[in-house]
Each structure stands twice: as C-alpha cells, then as structure tokens.
Amino acid sequence: MHRIKKQNRIIETAIKIFSTNGFYNTTISQIVSSLNMSVGNFYNYFPSKKSLARKSIVFVSKKLAINLKYINDQDLTSYDKIFLFVENYFDFLQNYPEMIEYFFRVYLSNREIFCENDRCSFSLAEDFVNEIKRLLQDGIKNGEFSQKDFFISFSCIAGTLGGITFLKGEHVLEDDLNIYREGIAQSIYNALK
Amino acid sequence: MHRIKKQNRIIETAIKIFSTNGFYNTTISQIVSSLNMSVGNFYNYFPSKKSLARKSIVFVSKKLAINLKYINDQDLTSYDKIFLFVENYFDFLQNYPEMIEYFFRVYLSNREIFCENDRCSFSLAEDFVNEIKRLLQDGIKNGEFSQKDFFISFSCIAGTLGGITFLKGEHVLEDDLNIYREGIAQSIYNALK
Amino acid sequence: MHRIKKQNRIIETAIKIFSTNGFYNTTISQIVSSLNMSVGNFYNYFPSKKSLARKSIVFVSKKLAINLKYINDQDLTSYDKIFLFVENYFDFLQNYPEMIEYFFRVYLSNREIFCENDRCSFSLAEDFVNEIKRLLQDGIKNGEFSQKDFFISFSCIAGTLGGITFLKGEHVLEDDLNIYREGIAQSIYNALK
Amino acid sequence: MHRIKKQNRIIETAIKIFSTNGFYNTTISQIVSSLNMSVGNFYNYFPSKKSLARKSIVFVSKKLAINLKYINDQDLTSYDKIFLFVENYFDFLQNYPEMIEYFFRVYLSNREIFCENDRCSFSLAEDFVNEIKRLLQDGIKNGEFSQKDFFISFSCIAGTLGGITFLKGEHVLEDDLNIYREGIAQSIYNALK
DNA sequence: CATGAATGAGTGTTCATTCAT
C-alpha cells in the first residue's frame, strides 16, 4: 500500500507542476526535487514521464467523477443537478485549480502524450465522461432535456465550463469567481433544455 | 510585398505542422523542409520559433474574424447571426481544420509561448474576440439575448464550439460533421437567450 | 571531494585546449572527448562554457600565486625576490605552458567572457595580483624600489613577462628559454629600482 | 584609387568593432551596417573576414610605425627618444584607443586568425617591430643602452606599454592617463639602460 | 528501495560566404 501512496504523492506533485509549466517545460528533475526524491527512484514508480502524465489524468478524472456521481445518485430534478454540478465544479476549481488546469491545458491539448496506438486519450477520462453521460440520459428520460446527440450536449457542458476556466487562466475574470456560478449554470441548463 | 508573401507561406505551413504535432514536437527543420527552404533563411523572416507561433495566431485570429465581421455587418436577427456564424465555423473547420486546431490546441494551451511580460496571449486573438463581443452586444440591444456578463456568454459560444472541435479531434464524431451544425447553433442560441 | 577532483580534471584539460585553440575555437565536444566523458555529464559539473573558463582562470591564478607567496614569505632582498620570481616564472612557463598561455591569450584578451555585470575580470586573478602587490610594497619599504604608482610597476613586471611569453608563442625565441632568464630579471629590477 | 579608399574605410570601421567586441563576437553584418553597405558588396573588397582582420593589423602597424620612424629619424639621445616615443604612444592611445586595443586584444591573442601555414602573425606587424629594432640598435650603438638580446628589450618596451594598456581597459587606472607617462618612460629607460 | 553520475541524441539559433539579379 505504501507504494500506491507514494505513487499518488508523485502524481499530485506532478499535476501541480505540469499544470503550471506544461508537460514539455516540466522536467523529471523538477518533479523529484519538489518531492525530495532522486531521479533514479522516480523510475521505480513510473516507467516514463508520459506514463506519469497518463496516470495523472486518470487520477484527475476519477476525482472529478466522484462528486458528479454523488449528485447523479441523488433524487433531484435535472435542473438542480446541473446547478449542483456547476456549484461543485467551481468549488473544485477554487480548491484544486491545478487539477482543472491539468485537465484542460495538458490533457486536452497534447494528444501525442495521451494517445498510444489507436486507443486514445478520451478513454483515460472515462470516469468523468460516463457520469456526464448519466446526467444527460436521466434528464432526457425525465423530459427536462431535449433529445440531442450526446456529443452536442457534452460540448455544451464541458465546453462552457472549459471556456470560463480558460478565461480564469487569462486573468480577465473578477477575482471572486462565485459571481459567475449562477449565470453559467443557467446558460448550460438552457442549452440542454 | 514579396517578403510578406513569404512570411505568410511560412506561417501557413507552420500552422499545419504545429497543429498536428504540437509546438514542442515541431522542429524548425521540419517546417523548412516542408517549404524547401534552408534553416538559415527561415531566420531571415522570423527571429525565433516562438515569434513564428505568435505571428501565426494573429494570422488565424484575423482569418476567423473576417467572416464573423461580415455577418455582424449584415442586418439580421441575432438568431440568424448565430446560425450563420456556426454554419461558417463548421465550414472553416472543414476547410482549414489546421487553423482551428492551432487555435484550440496550440494557442489556448501554451500560455508560456504566447505571453510576454504582462501583455498576454488573449490580445493576440483580439480580432476574433472583438467580433464576438459585437455579436453579443447587438443581441442584447435588440432584446434577443438576456443581459449577461460578457465572459459567461463568451464561454458559451467559444467553449461549445471548442468542445465539438476537440471531440472531432478525438475521432469520436460522425464523419459528416454537418449533422451537428443545427444542434450546436440552437444550443448556443438557447444558452444566450 | 570526488566532485572537486573531477572538476579539476576538467579544468586542467580545458586550459590545455583553450590555450591552444582559443575560447571560441574550442568546443565542448572537444573538451569532453579528451576526457572520455559525455557532453551531458560535463554540464553536471559546470553550468556553461563561460563558467568553465572563469573557474579555469581562478585555478591558474591560484597556481601562479603559490610560488610567489612562498618567495614573498622568505627573508630576502627584493633583488633576490625578483630574480627568484622570474626564475620561477620561467620554470612555470616550461612546465605548464598552457596555463601561462591561458592567462595571457584567453583571459587577458576576452573581457566579455570574464566580466559579468560590473565585477570584472581582474578580480578573478586576485590571488596572483595580490602577491605582486606585496612584492612591490616590501621592496619600497626596504628602499630597494623607488616609490611608484602600483600600476606602473605592475605593468613593468607583468608586461615584460607577458612580452617574452608572447614571443615564445610566436616561435621567434631560442628553444632554450633559460638564456633569457637573467636578462629579463635584471631589466625588471632596473625598471623598478 | 576609390577602391583603396573604400577598403580603408572598411578597415577603420572594422577595427573599431573588432576592438570592442572581439573578432569572434563581431559579425560581417555589424560591420557593413555601420558602413551602410551590403554584405555582398563587402566581399567585393575583402575575400573573407580573416583577411579583413589581417589587413587591419597591417594598417595599425603602419600607423604605429609612422611616428616612431619620425622620432628615430631625428638626432636625439636615446633617452629623449624613449620619452618621446612613450609620449607619442599615450597620445595615440587617447586618440585612437581602438587601434591599440586591436593590437593587444585582437592581434596578439588570436594567433589562429593571423597565422597561415608557417608564416605567422609577427610579420604582419613588421613595420612597427622594425622601428623598435632601430630605436634599440641606435641606443646600443651610442652606449646608452646595454647590450641585450633584442627580444628581451622588445619585451620591456612593448610589454610594459601593453601592461598599462590592459590596465586602462580594466578601468582601474585614473581617468587622466597623463599621470602615468613619465613613470612609464623612466621605467622603460631604466630597464634598457 | 534509493541514489545521482553518466549518456547522447536532439534542438534552436548563428553566421561566414555565395550568387542571381
């Protein structure tokens, strides 16, 4: 178990540095220095830098999925679920900005790292994607959302959240992000309706 | 003028390669080989690889803005403008996929390349951003769109389009993108309403 | 301590090559090849080529200072000290010609390498310069040398030795350098008297 | 004749830049920019950068020799000649510092540029060296200088002057160089006596 | 498990020189 713990410590640190500097501007040296660990020892836990990046996105995807799953499991209107989900997302963004940044800046933009052969990146985030799928299907079933191609709806949700996240990174938003919560949630809900 | 023409040829080639391989996996050698040009000569036109990337995004942003400006200039309902804009975007995506990929995968995800001092990346795409701003302001003025923070609306438009674009890159969409046009346009319109 | 030893091995080799080819015509490849070392490993010991050159001149200056300090510490007339010093210098020139060449051809002639900010090159050779200063002060105190501006006296000593060193490098001198020792020593002594 | 004039203009500019930046840190571009001339045209006047450097040292050597020849031609004691020569040297150093710097920092320290096959650099400065030779021979003939190997005497003269020149370059001397003239002249005279 | 010295292929950039116009 100790081994798993250490791997997670490495992943958490890596996510922070990757999300700040990008994958290609982060060196293994930097990561292990932050961890007071030796380069050689790093390779006892991960076979390569790319593999670390892949394990990291699975880690993030799982973490993002947990709250969403919790919301999906509840007996609520889809309207409430969307609002709760956005609420949650903003909390996450404020508490673990590095994970969100990692998701949008590193994972989504560096296909060559996360693809191998044909099985591509998307599957690495499947925990998260599957919960989104469930949210949408429930909404369609109960009549709150109109029948739409999944990918269109997915784009509305993840795209809009991604958009506001990028703007945060550009430092053009107000410091207090909370003022955007309701507007974003309502817009997403309207888009799916 | 010959010089400008050559610079543009270089930019167009660079965008193709950058968008396929990413900034860090593209070498100057690759770019100049594609152009049947020597390395040294490349540096007669651009002082550095980063500078090439920056000039490239301005090029893309201008190109994206042209059609949008044309639409904005017409006397149409905002509903029609949104549909026209999405129409246009999908055309652009099919005709110049490399430019869209460049915008979303290279530009938005590599701050360190496009920022210098404080003046950051966002300004490089201002041609495009300004037209979006105009589209929204007109819609609010004529009552079709609800009053919303600009950044929220911007996230809905650019985010949703970005979302569908990423999914295209993941090869999970149908080959015929046209089936998504209307759904996307309607969703964006609903979000802004 | 192993690290220091290796650094010194690198420095000694570098001095040989730098002094033969000059700083700009010496490549890191050449240096590491001579040492049966890899390029990458070189950079584990020195952060840059310039830094290697700077550390090298400190090394030379220290080595030049040692014998001079030994002479200064003895109870001798300044006449004897000058003769001993010149004697020593010629020995040094014959045993470690590369160090002397490095001092005169690389260090003194490439300010841009050895200056950084305002603290300039001269300070790097301070071990050597300080001993010269002591030699002169003692001679003035005991009345053998006339009171003169330090820089004038320094020019007479270091300049004259530098002169004969350059001529050696031009291959215009007799092979047996010893025939110049006494003449040089006497001339320097006369100049300082 | 126009051609010769242009060559000299190039040489004079080159000396300034070479002496400031060193041979290897000076580009042909820099030189021709200073002259409002094109790179291509430069090569109509000099076959290579090295050749420019060689022609430049001949130019400097000739210029240094002129005054010295004038002094040698007069009917004066060697004492007066030495003082006049040093006087002259200091004037030269103040009026054309770039030529002196070129002589000491570029020419004397970059053998590889000025040597070709066996005929080495020294011959390029022969105008200057020959006048020094004459100065010394006259002094020996008239009994003012002691019989000494030419190279020893040459080292005393050129070395000492070189020494003070280097110190000037290090910015350790007083701004008013004139305070060193007499001391330097007397020291050199004493050394040769 | 842990260390960190060692490897070496790879990259952005420079610049003397050429040559078509």
Place this chain on the structure above:
DNA sequence: GATGAATGAACACTCATTCAT
C-alpha cells in the same frame, strides 16, 4: 559595383532514461 536572400554546417546546451553502487 551593389544588393540581400539563400545556404547549411556548426555549436551550446537540455533532459529523459539507465545503471552501478
């Protein structure tokens, strides 16, 4: 003579990965 675009070899430095200890 004059221009400056074009060439391409060369070089400092980086960094993921290995491996002896």
